[in-house]
Amino acid sequence: MVPDNLDEAVNKSNSVPDLEVKPQDLYHANSFITRWIFCQDAKVIGIQYSLTAIAIGLVAMVLSWMMRLQLGFPETFSFLGPAEYYQFVTMHGMIMVIYLLTALFLGGFGNFLIPLMVGARDMVFPYVNMISFWIYFLAVLILVASFFVPGGPTGAGWTLYPPQAITQGTPGSGWGIVLMLISLSVFVVGFTMGGLNYVITILQARTRGMTLMRMPLTVWGIFTATVLALFAFPALIVSCIMMTLDSLLGTSFFMPTMVELGEKLEYGGGSPILFQHLFWFFGHPEVYIVALPAFGIVSDLISVHARKNIFGYRMMVWAIVFIGALSFIVWAHHMYVSGMNPWFGFFFATTTLIIAVPTAIKVYNWVLTLWRGNIRLTLPMLFALAFIVTFVNGGITGLFLGNVIVDVPLSDTYFVVAHFHMVMGIAPVLVVFGAIYHWFPLITGRYLHEGMGQFHFWVSFLGSYAIYFPMHYLGFIGVPRRYYEMYNSEFIPTSAEGLNQFITIAALTVGFAQIVFLYNIIVSSKFGKLAGKNPWQACSLEWQTPDVPPGHGNFGKELPVVYRWAYDFSVPGAKEDFIPQNVAPNEVPEAKAEQT
Amino acid sequence: MFVAIMLTLVTVGSILFHFFSPWWWTEVASNWGNIDDTIILTFWVTGSVFVAICLFSAYCVWKFRYQKNRRADYEPENPKLEWWLTILTALGVAALLAPGLVVWNQYVTVPKDAYEIEVMAQQWYFSYRLPGEDNKLGTSDIMNITDDNPFGINPNDPNGQDDVLIDGDDIHLLIDRPTKVLLRSIDVLHNFYVPQFRAKMDMVPGSVTYYWFTPTRTGYFEILCAEYCGTGHYAMRGWVSVDEQEDYQAWLQEQETFEEMMARNNDNKEIEIVAK
Amino acid sequence: MKKKESIFKLLTQKPWDPDQAKLDDLHEGQTLNLSKGKLGLRFIMTVSTIFFCLFIVTYADRMVYPDWQRMHEPFLLWFNTLTLIITSIVFISAQFESKKKNFELVKKRFLLIGILSFIFLFGQLLVWKQMIDLGYFVSTNPANAYFYLFTTLHGLHLLGGLIYLNMTIKKVWVPQEVVIKKVQHSVELCAIYWHFLLVVWVVLFLLMLLS
Structure with missing residues (x-):
């Protein structure tokens, strides 16, 4: 149907981008509104995404303090009833997973770093990119609105399992849940627009010489995560649409025949487990949507600050791709005790434990990059090290929960809470911090304050470890999650109360350190020490821009041409211990790359 | 130095916490004591990996700390080492999975006289x-x-x-x-x-x-x-x-x-x- | 344009290897031999396909429960399907004319397509009205619920397409002002999307018909 010649003609017209910039091709912002609000520059959009995500993330952090106050000191705070508690749990979880981490890694870091790192002037569809941010912003507004509607936000737990999510016994089962579902659907629509941009920019708009295998691992991580998101988010929107109809129009997609509080409801015949399958078909890739960009970024942080190429680059790329592919066939490990056919357990336990192998390889390669490196203990490096500790800790508890029989006593206890907070809360957030300390000099041209940074690092790392490591042991006792309070259960030793108080205090302390961090960002962006060009002496392209911070179009008049991979650190014979990607071989005559 | 010590302390602290914590599971009251055994097995296998990785990083951080006139090694990859690590990990994972599946099989197979x-x-x-x-x-x-x-x-x-x-x-x-x-x-x-x-x-x-x-x-x-x-x-x-x-x-x-x-x-x- | 390379070969390249570097230096930075518009469209179609496939999976799952009742199928649906098929045929002819740069004819074809699409959407609304008059509401039975859901989602996809069609018509209207290739490209993207929507509709229609 599609003739070849037309295809070619079209391709020729916009295939290889010219190195020199044509003025009409570049989007120029000329007023305040187009420069900072409805801006089409990916870097500004990235910052807009990040600031929105961090702002809503702060709300989620305050919610977590409320929860911890209740758990550490039950019956002390009269404003915390069970309904409020469950609403806070739900909103905390949903905000952190979707509106903070997903938006920050892909919308924030993705937008800022992709064009710079692959040597493009901007995303391929800048206008769609701008729309994407504003749709995300709308989703956040709808989410926030649910705090102010009658009945309050939904308290269905972040998994929103029906039938409970839309029946009377759950707080926010009227307005709250509907707004939540709409907000999620809007988020997915916005994200799909952004995701399209990231994928096509990485595939089609790289600069000359930038092969896929020359890209920094950050780009690989974000790329794979975006592909996962494009494939996984439809499952979320499908389940949201169907549940909205169940809630508003009385259909019975997920709603079985049921008697609630002595009354037979109109519903009948639906399958609650079907929702769980859909939800986790999205939900498990979602874990990797957050984790893969973190893997990529941390690889780059370690490599740059250890002054050594990332060990086993190819294996790292394969592991990212392999993990991404496998993540679609492990979802039911969240449902071992959900009442699904128990024979599924064999299959999903096996696939889940297989995914541990590439993940372990990544960990080995990070620590082997440290081996015989020349390690600068800068703040980004510290955060990367803390990431390794927390990620390995959270990863191995995943081996407990992925192994179907071990999951039986531990599922729905605090062990699970500790596990996923360690592995997809603390570990990625530490990477976010590391990344901010690393790229802040590129965004603003200034360093973050070192002293405050050290304080922030040690309190965040040790504090969050002190929160979640002991929490696993509550899970071993059998303390169930999502309990507003435990009363005096006989099987729980009374000393567990002390442990809960300790965890609460640690959580508040860690929260306080984040305020110091925010203060640091605000003050340092104006008064921080000037960083100059390429302060960390990195090789990748984002540090090679003519201006710092990079302007519109990123690379000034001419796009860089790439001659090497992103990890030419400590090349034997070279004068410096790094050779940027855009330095031609004849410009470093002393260097001879070793054959391996 | 300080960072290496802190990493070591976190690791040692975790081990000590594990052995001296008063918070542990209740005495089992059913035939599922073998579930506890699978947990213990997982503990030993994964725990030793955790300790090894943390201590190894701590050692690297101390041993290979930045010196102005030293150069890091240039070693893009080492396929032999990587494949060995892969195989060992796969074996370790299999050692956790196999007993787990055996017990799960018992769990889902209900005796006829129940x-x-x-x-x-x-x-x-x-x-x-x-x-x-x-x-x-x-x-x-x-x-x-x-x-x-x-x-x-x-x-x-x-x-x-x-x-x-x-x-x-x-x-x-x-x-x-x-x-x-x-x-x-x-x-x-x-x-x-x-x-x-x-x-x-x-x-x-x-x-x-x-x-x-x-x-x-x-x-x-x-x-x-x-x-x-x-x-x-x-x-x-x-x-x-x-x-x-x-x-x-x-x-x-x-x-x-x-x-x-x-x-x-x-x-x-x-x-x-x-x-x- | 670079030659096609197998993904395995690509992923086993050693980027630090000097011999590989010589090859890599010649790389133009583009992976697939496709325009970005076409690639974007393909991604949209992939995501929508997954979206509809997931609905179909839930449909198949929900169908086996005992409360499922066969849906009443209004005859009008056949007429609507025919409209959609005709639209696609007109699109093929529009593509043909655009290749020959007969933009006057393309213009007429596009207006016809717009009208046919609205007839289709109107027809779908009429089917809704018929169903409601017969007492089949959204919540009457899951089969009906799926019917309303599928028609709505398909209709929304079509409306999205109409926005792009409108943009293309604007381009066709004054073709001398823009590069002719870009217009042809737009026409082609539009056509692909419409054929895709036809396929989606036929699959959904058959699904509802045969179950």
Whole structure:
């Protein structure tokens, strides 16, 4: 149907981008509104995404303090009833997973770093990119609105399992849940627009010489995560649409025949487990949507600050791709005790434990990059090290929960809470911090304050470890999650109360350190020490821009041409211990790359 | 130096916490002690990996700290080492998975002679049904539920007439008898979980789920709901008592059957009518 | 344009290897031999396909429950399907004309397509009305619920397409002002999307018809 010649003609017209910039091709912002609000520059959009995500993330952090106050000191705070508690749990979880981490890694870091790192002037569809941010912003507004509607936000737990999510016994089962579902659907629509941009920019708009295998691992991580998101988010929107109809129009997609509080409801015949399958078909890739960009970024942080190429680059790329592919066939490990056919357990336990192998390889390669490196203990490096500790800790508890029989006593206890907070809360957030300390000099041209940074690092790392490591042991006792309070259960030793108080205090302390961090960002962006060009002496392209911070179009008049991979650190014979990607071989005559 | 020491301290601290923590699982009261064994096995395998990686990083951080006139090695990859690590990891994972699947197979294979009881959940309590003398539970349906028939038992099913109903009281189990719990919910998702039995499974409205265990120790244990089920989730508890034969029989004699309950309800109605 | 390379070969390149570097230096930075518009469209179609496939999976799952009742199928649906098929045929002819640069004819074809699409959407609304008059509401039975859901989602996809069609019509209207290739490209993208929507509709229609 599609003739070849037309295809070619079209391709020729916009295939290889010219190195020199044509003025009409570049989007120029000329007023305040187009420069900072409805801006089409990916870097500004990235910052807009990040600031929105961090702002809503702060709300989620305050919610977590409320929860911890209740758990550490039950019956002390009269404003915390069970309904409020469950609403806070739900909103905390949903905000952190979707509106903070997903938006920050892909919308924030993705937008800022992709064009710079692959040597493009901007995303391929800048206008769609701008729309994407504003749709995300709308989703956040709808989410926030649910705090102010009658009945309050939904308290269905972040998994929103029906039938409970839309029946009377759950707080926010009227307005709250509907707004939540709409907000999620809007988020997915916005994200799909952004995701399209990231994928096509990485595939089609790289600069000359930038092969896929020359890209920094950050780009690989974000790329794979975006592909996962494009494939996984439809499952979320499908389940949201169907549940909205169940809630508003009385259909019975997920709603079985049921008697609630002595009354037979109109519903009948639906399958609650079907929702769980859909939800986790999205939900498990979602874990990797957050984790893969973190893997990529941390690889780059370690490599740059250890002054050594990332060990086993190819294996790292394969592991990212392999993990991404496998993540679609492990979802039911969240449902071992959900009442699904128990024979599924064999299959999903096996696939889940297989995914541990590439993940372990990544960990080995990070620590082997440290081996015989020349390690600068800068703040980004510290955060990367803390990431390794927390990620390995959270990863191995995943081996407990992925192994179907071990999951039986531990599922729905605090062990699970500790596990996923360690592995997809603390570990990625530490990477976010590391990344901010690393790229802040590129965004603003200034360093973050070192002293405050050290304080922030040690309190965040040790504090969050002190929160979640002991929490696993509550899970071993059998303390169930999502309990507003435990009363005096006989099987729980009374000393567990002390442990809960300790965890609460640690959580508040860690929260306080984040305020110091925010203060640091605000003050340092104006008064921080000037960083100059390429302060960390990195090789990748984002540090090679003519201006710092990079302007519109990123690379000034001419796009860089790439001659090497992103990890030419400590090349034997070279004068410096790094050779940027855009330095031609004849410009470093002393260097001879070793054959391996 | 400081960073390396801190990394070591975190690792050593974690090990010490593990051995000296007063928080550990309750004494097992069912045949699922082998679930505990799989956990212990996982602990040793994964724990040693954790310690090895953390200590290795701490060593690297100290040994290869930045020196101005030193160069890092240039080593893009080492396929031999990487493949060895992959194979070793795969073996380790297999060593965790294989025993796990064996035990899971036991968990999902119910012995033929298992005694069936039904647990019915609703917001926010459990009620129970025993099969009575014919050892068969009668059929039930949510549509049959009325004030007089809170379990929704099919009134025309002869198997259901002698079913023993326990509504709003503790359930008793006979020690050393394999028991299969049939789990049913009439409103939202719930879960039937006794920490000492180690086992759990969700209760799903519209279908019947199950698991089995053999109580191995007499005692009085708390039942928890372990699937979020609304505002009262945290208060949804029950108690199970594991009895020796004599105590169990004595308790069983006192319970009401479905037939008796229906009769009592009818009597009550007649009394009401007469009173009017 | 670079030659096609197998993904395995690509992923086993050693980027630090000097011999590989010589090859890599010649790389133009584009992976697939496709325009970005076409690639974007392909991604949209992939995501929508997954979206509809997931609905179909839930449909198949929900169907086996005992409360499922066969849906009443209004005859009008056949007419609507025919409209959609005709639209696609007109699109093929429009593509043909655009290749020959007969933009006057393309213009007429596009207006016809717009009208046919609205007829289709109107027809779908009429089917809704018929169903409601017969007492089949969204919540009457899951089969009906799926019917309303599928028609709505398909209709929304079509409306999205109409926005792009409108943009293309604007381009066709004054073709001398823009590069002719870009217009042809737009026409082609539009056509692909419409054929895709036809396929989606036929699959959904058959699904509802045969179950």
